[in-house]
Amino acid sequence: SRKSNDSIMTFAETLRIAITEPIDFSGLQCQIGATIGLATWSPIDPVGVEQALMDADTALIAGKSMGRNQTVLFQEDMRGLAVKNARIAAQIKVGLSEEAFEPFYQPQIATPRTRLIDLEALARWKQPDGTYAPASSFIDVANETGLITEIDHVACCFNRIIAAGRRPVTFTRSSAFLDEALAP
Numbered sequence: 055s056r057k058s059n060d061s062i063m064t065f066a067e068t069l070r071i072a073i074t075e076p077i078d079f080s081g082l083q084c085q086i087g088a089t090i091g092l093a094t095w096s097p098i099d100p101v102g103v104e105q106a107l108m109d110a111d112t113a114l115i116a117g118k119s120m121g122r123n124q125t126v127l128f129q130e131d132m133r134g135l136a137v138k139n140a141r142i143a144a145q146i147k148v149g150l151s152e153e154a155f156e157p158f159y160q161p162q163i164a165t166p167r168t169r170l171i172d173l174e175a176l177a178r179w180k181q182p183d184g185t186y187a188p189a190s191s192f193i194d195v196a197n198e199t200g201l202i203t204e205i206d207h208v209a210c211c212f213n214r215i216i217a218a219g220r221r222p223v224t225f226t227r228s229s230a231f232l233d234e235a236l237a238p
């Protein structure tokens with residue numbers, strides 16, 4: 055019921071605020087944050103306990119995506135988002151296993167001399183149709199699931215090549231100013 059959900063939210067928010075109160079530890083002021091995800095369940099609910107726990111986790115993830123330090127009660131529309139994110143995570147795993155993530159290099163240019171000072175390595179996800187998925191379509195899911203580490207590895211390999219003193223990057227003649235900027 056609405057009244058019991060309000061009581062649960064009030065209790066959880068009171069708990070969250072208490073957790074975030076600064077404490078003194080060996081003369082230092084320490085403070086932590088907390089995000090709480092809630093879902094209700096009763097023995098007469100058609101949803102089982104396991105699903106209620108997954109719903110609470112979904113609410114927790116929603117709270118974290120809203121900027122953390124939140125108390126969030128699961129809403130039915132969150133389940134659709136959780137299913138969508140699980141599908142994206144599965145697709146990312148397939149993309150990683152099929153080496154569909156490719157490194158792209160973005161030059162970092164110092165002005166006014168137009169001198170190349172660095173290259174930023176970015177991983178792009180090539181789709182089966184040859185297009186690249188916008189990072190905004192998968193980066194949040196990659197962060198939430200920890201898959202971002204594997205995606206970053208694609209770009210990181212390039213950084214090791216650069217650190218070893220090799221120059222595996224070439225630029226076209228239309229980017230002649232970069233050729234000059236790369237000159238020692």
